[in-house]
Amino acid sequence: xSKTTPGGDLPKLQEVKGHSEERxxxxxxxxxxxxxxxxxxxxGTITEEAREVDVYHQCDVAVIGGGPAGCAAAWAAAxxxxxxxxxxxxxxxxxxxxxxxxxxxxxxxxxxxxxxIQGFAREFIERMxxxxxxxxxxxxxxxxxxxxxxxxxxxxxxFHGIVQWAPTLDPERMKLNNQEMLLAAGVRIVFHAWAARPxxxxxxxxxxxxxxxxxxxxxxxxxxxxxxxxxxxxARAGAAxxxxxxxxxxxxxxxxxxxxxxxxxxxxxxxxxxxPEQLRALIERGREELGFFQTxxxxxxxxxxxxxxxxxxxxxxxDVDDMTEVEIRCHRLMExxxxxxxxxxxxxxxxxxxxxxxxxxxxxxxxxxGVSRIERKDWPTGGARPDEVGISPSISPKFPVVSVPxxxxxxxxxxxxxxxxxxxxxxxNSHGFxxxxxxxxxxxxxxxxxxxxxxNRGEQPRAVDxxxxxxxxxxxxxxxxxxxxxxxxxxxxxxxxxE
Numbered sequence: 219x220s221k222t223t224p225g226g227d228l229p230k231l232q233e234v235k236g237h238s239e240e241r242x243x244x245x246x247x248x249x250x251x252x253x254x255x256x257x258x259x260x261x262g263t264i265t266e267e268a269r270e271v272d273v274y275h276q277c278d279v280a281v282i283g284g285g286p287a288g289c290a291a292a293w294a295a296a297x298x299x300x301x302x303x304x305x306x307x308x309x310x311x312x313x314x315x316x317x318x319x320x321x322x323x324x325x326x327x328x329x330x331x332x333x334x335i336q337g338f339a340r341e342f343i344e345r346m347x348x349x350x351x352x353x354x355x356x357x358x359x360x361x362x363x364x365x366x367x368x369x370x371x372x373x374x375x376x377f378h379g380i381v382q383w384a385p386t387l388d389p390e391r392m393k394l395n396n397q398e399m400l401l402a403a404g405v406r407i408v409f410h411a412w413a414a415r416p417x418x419x420x421x422x423x424x425x426x427x428x429x430x431x432x433x434x435x436x437x438x439x440x441x442x443x444x445x446x447x448x449x450x451x452x453a454r455a456g457a458a459x460x461x462x463x464x465x466x467x468x469x470x471x472x473x474x475x476x477x478x479x480x481x482x483x484x485x486x487x488x489x490x491x492x493x494p495e496q497l498r499a500l501i502e503r504g505r506e507e508l509g510f511f512q513t514x515x516x517x518x519x520x521x522x523x524x525x526x527x528x529x530x531x532x533x534x535x536x537d538v539d540d541m542t543e544v545e546i547r548c549h550r551l552m553e554x555x556x557x558x559x560x561x562x563x564x565x566x567x568x569x570x571x572x573x574x575x576x577x578x579x580x581x582x583x584x585x586x587x588g589v590s591r592i593e594r595k596d597w598p599t600g601g602a603r604p605d606e607v608g609i610s611p612s613i614s615p616k617f618p619v620v621s622v623p624x625x626x627x628x629x630x631x632x633x634x635x636x637x638x639x640x641x642x643x644x645x646x647n648s649h650g651f652x653x654x655x656x657x658x659x660x661x662x663x664x665x666x667x668x669x670x671x672x673x674n675r676g677e678q679p680r681a682v683d684x685x686x687x688x689x690x691x692x693x694x695x696x697x698x699x700x701x702x703x704x705x706x707x708x709x710x711x712x713x714x715x716x717e
Contacts, residue, residue, distance in 0.1 A: 253543045271427055273436045275406065277303045278673035279666070280425055280439035282413045285313020286655045287639030287662030288445035289396045290338040294666030295443070296403035298690050300673050302666075303406040303437060305413050305428055308576065311396035313447065315655050316389040317577035319475040319524060321517060322374050324654040327383040329615040331360020335608070337696035339659040343385060345395055350388035352518045359383050372487045373516045378615055388518045408437075416442060416455040416635070422678075423455055423634035441669040441679055442635045445662060448535060449584035449641040457629040458587035462646050472535055473527035473579045474548035478556050479572040483520045486565035500562060508554045522572065525555060527579065535580040549574060581640070581653055588643025589680065590625030592652060602699035605684045607664035607691060609699055610657050613650070620648070621699060622657075624684050627665045633678045638665035660696075667691050 277300075281292040284306030292304040304311075314320045323343075326335040333340070343351065354370050361367070361381040370376035375384040400407060411430040416423050417438070425438035444451040449459055490497045490513075504511030514523035527548040533540035552574055559566035590603070600618025608622040626643040627636045637643075638661040640653035651657060667690045672679040688698060 253539060254546050255539070255542065257539070269434075271434050271436045273438060274408075274428075275303055276438040277301045277406070278440050279303075279443060279669045280305065280437050280441070281443045281445055281666070282426060282451050283313070283445040283447060283639070284308075284311040284396070284407070285445060285447055285639060286315055286658040287447075287665070288313070288443070289342075289400060290659045290662030291443045291445055291638055291666035291669070292400050292405045293338055293403050294663045294691075294694060295670040295673075296400070296405045296666075297694055298667055298670035298674070300670035301406075302404070302670075303408060303439070304400065305408045305411045305426070305437065307410070307412040309409050310393040311400065311407070312389070312392045314577060314579060315387070316393045316396070317575060318579050319389055319477060319573070319575040320526070320579065320655065321389045321392070321524065322386050322515060323384060324651075324656055325377070325382045325384045325611045326656045327359050328611050328619050329360070329378070329380055331381075331383075332701075333359070333383060334611060334619055334697055334701075335656045335660050337660070337691065337694050338663045339656055340695060342395060342399065342659070343387070345399065346387060346391055350391040350518055351385050352387075352516070353385035354381050354383070356383075368491075372491070380615070382611075386516065386518045413446070413451060416451045418455050418632075418634075421631065421633055423451070423632065426451060440634070440673040440676075443662075443665050443669050444635060444637045444641075445639045445658075445665070447580060447583075447639050447641060449586060449637060452586060452629055452632060452635055452637050452641075453584055455632050455635065457632040457635070459584040459641075460587055460646075461584055471529040471531045471581060472533055472541070472544045473529050474545055474552075474575050475524060475526050475579055476548070476552040476555075476574040477517065477522055477524045477572045478514070478559070478566075478569045479522055480568040480570050481514075481521055481523045481559075482565035483514075483516050483523055484565075486514070486523075486563065487516070489564040503562065504555075504558055508551065508558060510551060511558075512555070514559070523566075523569070525552070527551065527575075535578065535583045541578055544578060582649060583641070585641050585649060586626070586637045586643040587630055588626045588637070589628045589630055590623045591643035591645065592620060592622060592626055592648040593645045594647040596620075597648075606698055607668070607684070607687060608660040608696060610651065610660060619699075620651075622652075622660060622664070624664065624668060624687060627661060627668065628680045633680065636665040636669055636679050638662040663694070663696060664691060667694070 279295045279300045279302045281288050281304040292302050296302045328334050358381045367376045370381045411428045413426045413428045415427050417425040423442045427436050510528045517524050556571045560569045597617045603621040603623040605624040606621045607624045610620040639658045642661050644652050668687050671682045
């Protein structure tokens with residue numbers, strides 16, 4: 219049977235196998251074989267006329283990027299007494315969790331069911347209305363009952379046979395929730411503005427220059443927090459960074475998500491559970507017809523399904539041509555999947571394409587080379603770092619929780635700037651979980667507090683008293699290693715031999 223993808227054949231696939239502590243999500247991914255559009259006719263340079271740039275605003279803390287990390291950073295800094303301005307290039311807040319339709323919020327509990335990522339994360343979810351959240355009840359966190367595990371595993375919130383606190387949220391309510399939390403905290407929000415370059419004087423960041431409909435303007439700040447996701451500000455300021463990836467790893471690929479309405483996800487889940495052979499046949503037929511095939515994820519509603527889209531390896535989110543290619547491929551597959559499921563999959567007889575994500579799903583571009591970093595070699599020990607500002611769940615019950623150091627947010631040489639979100643200082647393996655939304659909330663919260671303390675005291679972010687940062691984090695609801703539940707979990711994990 220011939221492929222029916224509109225606009226021509228898709229590039230070939232490479233299969234990624236393996237499911238381990240180092241690679242815990244396997245998938246087919248596209249390789250970089252060709253582009254739909256011909257390459258642009260590059261060559262030569264032009265000279266831009268020198269000009270003065272008007273100052274838009276002066277503040278204590280400038281947060282660049284309104285994704286999960288940026289929202290947490292702006293909220294935390296404002297709550298800590300700083301005058302905060304957040305610059306966001308889209309028309310909403312939340313980044314990949316909203317504009318990217320990545321509405322599944324990964325684990326915030328350890329393997330014993332302790333809620334370890336709190337602070338901004340907890341307040342954010344508690345502010346969501348019940349009808350906008352699909353979640354396991356509190357009493358089930360850490361539960362290993364096979365029936366409950368099977369139920370929640372089909373709803374993306376049970377792993378390694380353990381139910382986790384990993385809710386799925388309505389992205390539109392998340393947009394509003396982010397916005398209202400920041401406005402209530404006193405944050406100045408600037409939508410439709412793209413930070414073009416940092417303002418750096420003698421190795422110290424002093425603000426950013428951004429572009430908008432009003433043209434080119436400057437935002438001056440005592441501290442800049444780079445939450446762009448790609449490290450755009452610290453890279454352009456000259457800070458060192460890492461770009462190493464594992465070729466073909468889905469954690470270092472791109473995709474565009476989409477959702478379909480008019481479905482019956484409960485019927486779909488029951489069918490694929492009861493008839494695995496028919497499911498395998500459906501998948502094989504989908505691969506044959508579409509070139510790439512993916513089954514849907516549940517959302518916060520049983521009548522809406524989500525696809526994360528084809529994970530495409532070997533393409534860079536720092537290359538506009540590569541980004542365009544990803545979008546083209548995903549838009550074609552969105553329509554193909556919706557039609558295929560409507561024709562062949564139980565529960566999808568009335569399905570229709572509802573929305574494709576307005577933001578590209580980027581997992582990795584740059585990672586800060588920080589004062590310190592989170593590394594794979596430290597997973598088995600689980601020890602608390604001296605400058606710990608947060609704790610992340612580990613990727614396997616074999617490992618205790620992971621201590622996140624303040625130094626992973628601080629550039630090695632550049633002053634006046636902190637970094638938070640998926641580009642914090644870590645190795646390629648640790649990046650697989652440090653890029654997730656809860657971890658971005660965690661590092662954003664810590665960076666916001668660190669920036670506020672620095673601005674309030676007239677110090678550089680690297681020079682602040684980390685104990686003061688930790689105290690403010692605790693006052694804002696964050697949990698650290700001396701929390702009783704965390705300490706217990708760390709001890710239990712240490713009793714299990716690690717690989």
